[in-house]
Amino acid sequence: MKYEIVIGLEVHAELKTNSKIFCGCSTHFGAEQNTNVCPVCLGLPGSLPVLNQRAVEFAIRAGLALNCEIAEFSKFDRKNYYYPDLPKDYQISQYDLPVCKNGYLDIEVNGETKRIGITRIHLEEDAGKLVHPQTITTSNYAYVDYNRTGVPLVEIVSEPDIRTPEEARAYLTKLRSILEYCDVSDCKMEEGSLRCDANISLRPAGADYFGTKAELKNMNSFKAVQKGLEYEAMRQEDVLADGGAIRQETRTWDEARGVTLSMRSKEQAHDYRYFPDPDLVPLLISREQVEEVRTSLPELPDARKDRLVEQDGLSSYDAEVITASRAVADYYDAVKKLVDDPKTIANWIMGDMMKQLNTRGLSITASPVTPVHLAEMIQLLNKGTISGKIAKNVFEEMFVSGKKPAEIVKEQGLVQISDESAIIAIVEQVIAANPQSVADFRAGKEKAIGFLVGQVMKQSKGRANPEMVNKLLKERL
Amino acid sequence: MKLYEYTAHQLHTMLTEKKVSARELAESTLQRVRNLDENIKGYVTVTAEQALAQAKAVDEKIARGEEIAPLAGIPMAIKDNICTTGIKTTCSSKILANFVPPYDATVMQKLQAADGVLIGKTNLDEFAMGSSTENSAFFTTSNPWDLERVPGGSSGGSAAVVAADEAVWALGSDTGGSIRQPAAYCGVVGLKPTYGRVSRYGLIAYASSLDQIGPLTKDVTDCAFVLKAISGHDPKDSTSVNSAAPDYTKALVNDVKGLRIGVPREFFVAGMDEEVRAAVMAGIEALVRQGAVAEEVSLPHTDYAMPAYYVIAPAEASSNLARYDGVSYGYRGEGDDIVAMYKRTRTEGFGAEVKRRILLGTYALSSGYYDAYYLKALKVRTLVKQDYDRAFEKYDVLITPTAPSAAFKIGEKSADPIELYLQDVCTIPINLAGIPGISLPCGYTRSGLPIGMQIIGQAFSEETLLRVAYTFEQNTDFRRKPSLKGV
Numbered sequence: 001m002k003y004e005i006v007i008g009l010e011v012h013a014e015l016k017t018n019s020k021i022f023c024g025c026s027t028h029f030g031a032e033q034n035t036n037v038c039p040v041c042l043g044l045p046g047s048l049p050v051l052n053q054r055a056v057e058f059a060i061r062a063g064l065a066l067n068c069e070i071a072e073f074s075k076f077d078r079k080n081y082y083y084p085d086l087p088k089d090y091q092i093s094q095y096d097l098p099v100c101k102n103g104y105l106d107i108e109v110n111g112e113t114k115r116i117g118i119t120r121i122h123l124e125e126d127a128g129k130l131v132h133p134q135t136i137t138t139s140n141y142a143y144v145d146y147n148r149t150g151v152p153l154v155e156i157v158s159e160p161d162i163r164t165p166e167e168a169r170a171y172l173t174k175l176r177s178i179l180e181y182c183d184v185s186d187c188k189m190e191e192g193s194l195r196c197d198a199n200i201s202l203r204p205a206g207a208d209y210f211g212t213k214a215e216l217k218n219m220n221s222f223k224a225v226q227k228g229l230e231y232e233a234m235r236q237e238d239v240l241a242d243g244g245a246i247r248q249e250t251r252t253w254d255e256a257r258g259v260t261l262s263m264r265s266k267e268q269a270h271d272y273r274y275f276p277d278p279d280l281v282p283l284l285i286s287r288e289q290v291e292e293v294r295t296s297l298p299e300l301p302d303a304r305k306d307r308l309v310e311q312d313g314l315s316s317y318d319a320e321v322i323t324a325s326r327a328v329a330d331y332y333d334a335v336k337k338l339v340d341d342p343k344t345i346a347n348w349i350m351g352d353m354m355k356q357l358n359t360r361g362l363s364i365t366a367s368p369v370t371p372v373h374l375a376e377m378i379q380l381l382n383k384g385t386i387s388g389k390i391a392k393n394v395f396e397e398m399f400v401s402g403k404k405p406a407e408i409v410k411e412q413g414l415v416q417i418s419d420e421s422a423i424i425a426i427v428e429q430v431i432a433a434n435p436q437s438v439a440d441f442r443a444g445k446e447k448a449i450g451f452l453v454g455q456v457m458k459q460s461k462g463r464a465n466p467e468m469v470n471k472l473l474k475e476r477l
Numbered sequence: 478m479k480l481y482e483y484t485a486h487q488l489h490t491m492l493t494e495k496k497v498s499a500r501e502l503a504e505s506t507l508q509r510v511r512n513l514d515e516n517i518k519g520y521v522t523v524t525a526e527q528a529l530a531q532a533k534a535v536d537e538k539i540a541r542g543e544e545i546a547p548l549a550g551i552p553m554a555i556k557d558n559i560c561t562t563g564i565k566t567t568c569s570s571k572i573l574a575n576f577v578p579p580y581d582a583t584v585m586q587k588l589q590a591a592d593g594v595l596i597g598k599t600n601l602d603e604f605a606m607g608s609s610t611e612n613s614a615f616f617t618t619s620n621p622w623d624l625e626r627v628p629g630g631s632s633g634g635s636a637a638v639v640a641a642d643e644a645v646w647a648l649g650s651d652t653g654g655s656i657r658q659p660a661a662y663c664g665v666v667g668l669k670p671t672y673g674r675v676s677r678y679g680l681i682a683y684a685s686s687l688d689q690i691g692p693l694t695k696d697v698t699d700c701a702f703v704l705k706a707i708s709g710h711d712p713k714d715s716t717s718v719n720s721a722a723p724d725y726t727k728a729l730v731n732d733v734k735g736l737r738i739g740v741p742r743e744f745f746v747a748g749m750d751e752e753v754r755a756a757v758m759a760g761i762e763a764l765v766r767q768g769a770v771a772e773e774v775s776l777p778h779t780d781y782a783m784p785a786y787y788v789i790a791p792a793e794a795s796s797n798l799a800r801y802d803g804v805s806y807g808y809r810g811e812g813d814d815i816v817a818m819y820k821r822t823r824t825e826g827f828g829a830e831v832k833r834r835i836l837l838g839t840y841a842l843s844s845g846y847y848d849a850y851y852l853k854a855l856k857v858r859t860l861v862k863q864d865y866d867r868a869f870e871k872y873d874v875l876i877t878p879t880a881p882s883a884a885f886k887i888g889e890k891s892a893d894p895i896e897l898y899l900q901d902v903c904t905i906p907i908n909l910a911g912i913p914g915i916s917l918p919c920g921y922t923r924s925g926l927p928i929g930m931q932i933i934g935q936a937f938s939e940e941t942l943l944r945v946a947y948t949f950e951q952n953t954d955f956r957r958k959p960s961l962k963g964v
């Protein structure tokens with residue numbers, strides 16, 4: 001039988017508010033353990049939560065960017081469970097009245113656009129972090145770092161509209177891009193500011209019911225999500241093919257072994273005993289506030305991509321790559337303001353810039369090559385002051401030294417030789433020194449000219465204007 | 478008269494007129510505690526050193542000619558479920574027996590700023606769950622009117638130390654009657670403010686939607702002074718009402734002419750102690766003689782209040798008390814793994830009544846039972862509240878007994894929790910409705926035990942309650958000192 005995969009994703013994103021969701025403690029990542037804490041986030045007896053309105057604003061922003069309805073009346077509930085990283089042994093979350101619901105985002109897979117529904121977005125507080133003195137299995141005790149306790153999170157729950165692990169990855173990429181654009185989350189999976197759980201089930205292709213699902217946890221990168229889902233789909237298919245039944249359970253992705261393992265079954269599932277938190281009052285969101293947030297929303301990735309295609313004439317692919325990250329798109333726009341050459345800018349960003357950033361593990365905002373520098377370099381290139389080949393060297397030098405391109409060109413004497421007499425001198429030298437190639441060309445071997453051009457460029461240390469070299473060589477052969 | 482016998486407002490005048498120093502006052506009260514408290518057992522912790530230091534600071538202010546707050550230099554006692562920086566705050570529970578908060582409750586901050594002199598922290602039923610202090614993990618407090626009797630609860634320690642002059646006034650907390658019922662049993666004045674009037678920040682929660690801090694005092698005037706000092710909006714408590722508190726002392730007016738009193742018939746049921754009924758009826762008569770008008774009224778959902786309370790309060794408690802898990806503070810029982818540690822901690826750390834309520838509440842919130850219990854109880858709560866809304870369309874105040882009987886003997890009711898729960902039958906509906914209630918002495922039984930009368934008003938009508946209580950106090954003679962029988 002042919003099966004169809006059904007996937008729904010639950011994404012937790014930390015909101016980048018300055019302070020925690022229910023107290024005034026800093027959310028700064030990387031502070032010394034247990035220093036960003038107070039009686040409230042430590043859950044000390046008698047302490048009470050007070051909602052950080054910035055967190056609400058951020059959730060509304062994310063909701064609007066994801067085409068959600070924003071609730072007029074929302075509330076907070078307690079999710080009760082015992083875990084040492086949860087100081088109150090309940091998490092303040094939202095149960096039946098989330099801040100946002102009924103949204104969607106569009107993904108592109110294999111050139112086709114697909115709409116993935118978003119069921120809901122709710123606000124909640126993050127838990128702390130267990131720190132084991134050795135590995136998790138060899139430690140017989142653990143420490144708790146409460147710095148992260150109370151950092152605001154949104155949980156974004158998708159509809160079960162995703163059909164392949166690849167689509168799941170595309171959804172996450174797009175979601176991250178949107179959250180980044182509206183500046184609500186850093187979305188760093190490695191710092192834990194973005195986390196993803198997946199629900200996956202199989203059903204006979206074309207069926208209108210859902211199969212029994214497994215919940216998949218502990219996938220620490222987008223790639224891991226895709227791999228985990230691929231493995232789990234395969235596993236479930238094997239079970240079904242053998243005539244077995246899928247158990248409703250929670251499974252964990254074991255990255256090292258590349259398999260999913262059972263964590264707990266439905267019978268062992270928690271009863272969270274949700275009930276409205278009596279320490280907090282209902283959250284009322286005025287339509288004025290929603291409109292205020294709406295007008296403050298930046299241009300989102302889809303709109304920006306369309307602009308780059310329609311106004312700047314970039315290919316759909318290039319525009320997609322440039323707009324995937326707001327920082328990259330902002331960089332592109334900054335360069336374009338200085339030099340109106342979209343295609344060249346896009347090529348430099350997608351090529352040399354990305355390569356340099358990736359090898360150094362930098363984000364574009366930390367690039368030593370500023371938009372001004374790149375724009376100047378492109379101008380030098382367009383004026384013919386430097387050749388394309390030289391430009392690559394100049395770019396690398398700019399990246400290493402942070403110097404301005406004109407300065408590098410001047411210091412290293414990289415100005416392109418466009419003086420005809422100077423080039424003629426070299427051309428004649430090369431012709432004299434390579435009689436065999438000259439003979440080959442004259443005998444009709446067109447390719448031989450490439451060697452001769454190369455020799456001229458070499459002698460000129462790459463500075464000779466390649467077009468002139470070609471022209472002058474041909475004239476003399 | 479000994480210094481410790483005076484009221485706060487009398488002592489304030491004596492302090493400002495330099496007839497007495499704060500130090501003398503603190504020493505006198507501390508001496509009283511040393512003489513009496515091994516019998517009364519009202520205090521869990523006595524903070525003598527701190528008290529003397531605070532008294533010294535007040536004396537210096539007076540010496541410098543600075544103006545002092547009405548409660549400055551006056552010895553006070555604080556229920557041991559209100560957080561005090563650097564001073565153990567135990568909730569009379571083994572699980573918090575060594576817990577020293579690193580912060581002050583908002584009411585404590587206000588009282589520190591007002592230069593109150595802290596004599597100590599008072600005993601309560603563990604986590605404020607009970608009506609007699611018999612559920613304290615440490616000891617049972619005795620009623621100063623008869624040491625063999627309970628002082629009521631859960632703020633039994635606070636009521637007893639005020640009655641026995643071991644403090645001039647005290648703070649309690651009231652979730653289902655925990656200020657008013659011990660005030661009635663001990664013959665003092667106790668006020669549960671409107672929910673949201675006094676900040677709960679730093680009050681160790683029993684049932685968050687019902688808990689409220691309030692004063693226990695020797696007279697109504699002191700009650701107004703203390704309420705004034707502790708109430709007001711607190712940005713740290715989201716359920717605190719965002720409006721300034723009025724000057725309650727201005728409500729101390731001897732006048733109830735035209736006051737409309739409703740007397741809810743459901744509170745005078747068969748089985749109620751006849752002496753209590755008669756004393757409260759006589760109390761109402763006394764107000765009528767001052768020009769008030771009284772008539773019977775019905776609050777039809779009264780009978781359902783107690784069952785609803787015993788779903789809602791335990792449900793909230795089951796979640797509020799989850800944090801006592803042995804992980805980062807409080808008592809820890811040893812265990813081979815985290816679950817064993819949790820179990821051991823909570824098995825050994827909590828007493829029977831706390832466990833009973835945690836179980837009740839956990840059950841009521843469990844999936845499959847939520848609608849039948851918790852949600853139903855919330856609906857009943859709404860109906861109870863509507864009873865009162867309707868009644869206050871017609872009446873300024875309602876008057877009832879505070880408790881169905883006077884103080885009972887220690888051990889008398891401990892075998893049957895339901896029997897004990899019934900002690901709060903007159904006070905619980907007030908918490909469910911979120912409205913204020915004050916209890917003050919209105920008579921004595923033949924065996925000499927005080928009887929409490931409860932005056933109930935609509936939300937934020939504390940001024941009316943104080944005016945009625947003050948008028949009653951001015952025109953009757955029920956403010957008496959306990960016999961200290963058995964000391």
Ligand SMILES: [Zn+2]
Nearest residue numbers: 023025038041
């Ligand atoms: Zn904090």
